[in-house]
Structure formats: structure tokens, C-alpha cells
Amino acid sequence: MLVKNWMLPQHYSISSDALAVDAVMLIREHDLKMLPVVDEGRLRGVVHRRDLSEAAYCVSESGDVCEVNYFCNKLKVKDVMVRMPVTVSVDDAVEETLIKGRDMMMSTFPVMDGERAVGVVSDREIFVTLFKVLEAGTKRTRITLTGVTLEKGTLSDILRVVDGYNAIARAVFTVSDGNGNVRVVLRLQTEDPEAIRKGLEDSGYTILEYAP
DSSP, X not given: OBGGGTSEEOOOOBOTTSBHHHHHHHHHHHTOSEEEEEETTEEEEEEEHHHHHHHHHHHHHXXXXXXXXXXXXXXXXXXXXXXXXXXXEXXXXXXXXXXXXXXXXXXXXXXXXTTEEEEEXXXXXXXXXXXXXXXXXXXXXXXXXXXXXXXXXXXXXXXXXXXXXXXXXXXXXXXXXXXXXXXXXXXXXXXXXXXXXXXXXXXXXXXXEEEO
């Protein structure tokens, strides 16, 4: 999976000379986590919702009229933005982005296509991707096998059992169990989930989770 196919397209940006309060309004209005700062088509930095919210909160709590006036009328985006932000490319794999986010303890990245900022990818987009992969919100039979030794033909054998009961495998993926084996997660479209459960057990598989 490539970032360009799962990112949030970049519809909004702001210039470095804009007022910080304008960035606050734009972020709130469109429910953004991060807003790219773009001057003459080039990415100069980013402003994060969290940072702007904290700044606004501190000013409002202080009750100082001068500070409130400065924040509303003089503080500019370039004064609060993160310069030279870490970015990812449209052609990066989602998996690589997840690893980068974990290693750098970051949840949001601007997405670049050459020199242009074209989108944003964050834990929100990854969550939506997982939502689609799992077909969350759609009634499916869910079966998780555990202790499976993954070899050539293993998944074919499991799907052969599923096919034998006229079921449709909507999603199949594996997760390491940390002991050299894997868990095989199945999301199935079937009229007879109990028969499939029994068929898998009769074929020697151990069922960890079963939700018909």
C-alpha cells in the first residue's frame, strides 16, 4: 500500500505571514490535525492543532489584555510553525510510514510529490485504512486461528476449507504471535459460520476467536 492511495489530499494550507489566529480558525473549521505552511508553492513548515490550542489556552488563561491583543493581531504563523518538518513521499509504503512514525514518535506527516505538498497522512488515515480493510460496520463472520505455522500453501489450505462451505473470504491477514508462528485472521461472508468453525477445527486448526 502506497501513501498516495491512502493519504488525505491537501486542500488547505496557509502562508507564513498569515496570522496565527487565522490558522486556528482554519484548523478548527476543517477539523485538521496539522496545517502545511506554503509560500509560493513551497513547503516552509507546518503548524499543529495541539500547539496552537495550547498557545491560545495560555493566552486566555493569563487574562493579560496585551497578550490577547498580540495573539489575535500580531502573532504570525512563521512565529509558531515547525520549520523543516519531517515529510514522507507519495511513493512511500504505508508500512514504512508507520515505522517512521513509531521511531520518531510522530503521528502526522506532510506528504510530498517532489517539491509540492500534496497531502497529509496521520494515524487518522491509517485508522480509516484499517477500518476499510476490516470492513468495520459490515456484518461478517470473524475467525482467528492461532499457533499456525506459516509455510508455502498454508493459507491456501485454510481458504480451501472456507471455500468448501461456499463462503467468501472478504479479508485474510496474518499477525505474528511472537513465538515463530502466526495468527490467521479471517473475515468471512457466509450463511453457515458454525460449519466453517467446525471444519477448521476438524482440519487441525486452533480457534482463538470466533464471532459468527
